[in-house]
Amino acid sequence: MDGTADGRGTDPVAAGGRLMVASLFDPDPNPAGGQRPEGGEMTLLEHLLELRYRVTWMAAAVVIGMMGFFVPNVGFKVIGWLLAPARQSVPDFRPQFIEPMENIAAFFRVALLGGVTVAMPVIVYHAMRFVTPALTRQEKQWVFPIVFGASMAFLGGVAFGYFLILPFTLAFLLTFGSDVAQADWRIGNYIDFVTRILLVMGLVFETPLIVMGLARFKVVYWRQLLNWWRYAVILAFVIAAVVTPTIDPVTQTLVGGPIVVLYFVGIGLAWIVRRKR
Numbered sequence: 001m002d003g004t005a006d007g008r009g010t011d012p013v014a015a016g017g018r019l020m021v022a023s024l025f026d027p028d029p030n031p032a033g034g035q036r037p038e039g040g041e042m043t044l045l046e047h048l049l050e051l052r053y054r055v056t057w058m059a060a061a062v063v064i065g066m067m068g069f070f071v072p073n074v075g076f077k078v079i080g081w082l083l084a085p086a087r088q089s090v091p092d093f094r095p096q097f098i099e100p101m102e103n104i105a106a107f108f109r110v111a112l113l114g115g116v117t118v119a120m121p122v123i124v125y126h127a128m129r130f131v132t133p134a135l136t137r138q139e140k141q142w143v144f145p146i147v148f149g150a151s152m153a154f155l156g157g158v159a160f161g162y163f164l165i166l167p168f169t170l171a172f173l174l175t176f177g178s179d180v181a182q183a184d185w186r187i188g189n190y191i192d193f194v195t196r197i198l199l200v201m202g203l204v205f206e207t208p209l210i211v212m213g214l215a216r217f218k219v220v221y222w223r224q225l226l227n228w229w230r231y232a233v234i235l236a237f238v239i240a241a242v243v244t245p246t247i248d249p250v251t252q253t254l255v256g257g258p259i260v261v262l263y264f265v266g267i268g269l270a271w272i273v274r275r276k277r
Contacts, residue, residue, distance in 0.1 A: 054126040058119070065118030069111035078110050082194050085166040090174050095187040106191040113195045117158065117202070124150040124206070132217040146213040150206045157205025160258070161198045169197070169251045197255070200243045204259050211266030215273050222270035225263075232263045 069075050086093045097103045116123070125147045174183045214220045225232075240256035241247075 050130060054130045058123050058126050061119035061122035062112070062115040064115075066111045066115030068118070069114040075107050075111055078114060079107070079191070082110065082191065085162065085194075086170045086174060086190070088167055089171040090183060093174065093183070095185045095190045097187045099188070102186065102188045106187045109191050109195055113199060116199065117154070120154045120202075121147050121151045124154075124210070128210075128213055131214065131219060142213065142216055146209055146216075150209045150213075153205040153209055154202040157202040158198050160205065161201035165197055165201065165251075165254045166194060169248075169254060172248060172250050196243055197251075200239075200255065201258070204255075204262055207259075207262045208266035208269050212269035212273055215270035220270065222267050225267045225270060229264070229267075233260050236260045236263065 069078065083093065083095075097106070125143065128143055128146060211220065211225065215222060236259035237252065237256040239259060240252040244251045244255055
C-alpha cells in the first residue's frame, strides 16, 4: 500500500487535489495513488475512490456542457425545436406556464438534456472504466472505439425519439378527444415529457455497444443475456411504463419495442466479440 514518509496512508484530500488537475480522459487514473498493475485487483477503498473520481468528472462534464445552453438565444431556440413535433399536429400549439418559476425550470431542464448530450463521451468513458478498472493493454484499445460508438448511438437514439416517437405520440395525445376539450398543456409538463422521451431513447440506443464492451471485457456473456430474454422483454415494458408519464399503449409500445430489439442486437454484438468462448 502506498504511504507517506511517516508511514501513514495517502491523504484523501491531497489525492483529490491531484484528481482536479487530471484530464477528462485520463488513460489510466489511479485515485488511490501509485501504479496499479494491468489486470490487477482493487480493494474496497480503491473502488470507492474510483467511484468518486468517475462521478466527479461526469458531473463536471455535464455542467460544462450545460453552459452553452444557458445562453438565452440558444436555450429558447432549443425549446422551439422541441415544440416543433407538437405543432405538426396542432399548428397553433402554444403551452402556458401558471407558476412563477415554471418557465425557468423548463429552461433548466432543456439545458440539462443538452449538457448530458454534449458530455456523453466523457460519461460513457468513465462508466466503462469504472466497471472495468483493471484492463490489460490490449483491452484498453477497445475503450475509445466503444466510447465513440456509444456516443454516436446516443445521438441516434435522440434523433429516433425526436423524428419518430414524438410526432406519433404527440399526435395521439394532442388530438385524442379534441372535439370535447382543447389541448392546453403547461410548458413544464410538455418539456418534462419531451426531454424524458429523448433522454431514454438516447440511453436505450447505447445499450448494444455498452453490452458489447462489457462482453469484450468479460463482465457479461452472450449466453447469459440470451437466457434472460424473457425477463428482458418484461423489464423493457416496465421501463417504458415508468419513464413515460402517460398510460396510453402507443407511447409505451414505441418506447418498449426498441428496447427489446436493441437488447437482442446487444446479444449479437456480445457473441461477435466473444464467439470463441
